[in-house]
Amino acid sequence: MTVEHAREALNIEAKGIYAVRDALGQEFVQAVDLIMACPPSRLIITGIGKSGLVGQKMAATFNSTGTPSCFLHPVEAMHGDLGMVGANDVVLAISYSGETTELNRLLASLKERAVPVIAMTGNIRSSLAEQAAVVLSVAVPMEACPLGLAPTASTTATLALGDALAVALLRRRRFRAEDFRRNHPGGSLGERLKVAVREVMLTGDKVPMVSETAAFDEAIAELNRKNLGAVLINSASGELRGIITDGDLRRYLLNNLLPGKLRKAGADLAGIMTRTPVSIGPDLMAADALSLMQEKDITVLAVLDGRGSVLGILHLHDLLGKGEFRFLI
16 A cells, blocks of 8 residues: 555645646736846745745755845844845745744834745735735645645645746746856756767767668677667768667567578668667757757767768767766756
């Protein structure tokens, strides 16, 4: 029953996200407008308990996607940290019940400073909602906790709505990959994003490649020699005709080489290779190559120029390197 219980919990959390999605309306646009209308400003996120932990993650996401943000603990705010809130800042206050005592005390002080508040709450008629300029509902049908006590579906839905807000702001700001890279100068993610394909692809003799007129055993020998799990099939003029991968070879052997014919001669490469294989240009980023590999579930990309001629080959290992590249997104 353990797996069934897990699936049930995930289904409940998914329904919670759908409920928040379906409740979205003009107030979401108002929240985006409010944050965009006060530059230079920061988005100050506050909450306590599980809501506070969700708020800390939101602040990190907003910062990395172009919306300056910081987390303010409601209790610490009442003991001096309130000084971090500037006149042009906007506060995003998170409380599912909307009746958190420590948070509502802070909101009273913010009101005196005329700081606009966006509320994320499961109770749009709560004290928090009454003090907010904009109210975003994070109400969910039920918690995944069978006792209905531990915040589960509600925190997941709140986190998802925070991501949706970050993405909406990212699009409004026309935030680009280059901007994201500048916010990650020291991390492996930043390194992955700033490297062009031409900087990590294999070229020259390192590229496993044979002519489309080559014999079957020549192609297999080249595939084995270069040990990249694939060999490119080229025309006499240098244009890519196809690719033979280890998988293509296994399928061919299973389908064509019967007992007594293991040395079958004259196997046609055109009948084995995958035509018009997935490829990439040399000036795209390594991040684009990695995304394409993940999307197509492949480990090798041919790198072509504008005429379709082979410039090199890119293997997943070339992206992962010696720890420089990681799947972080």
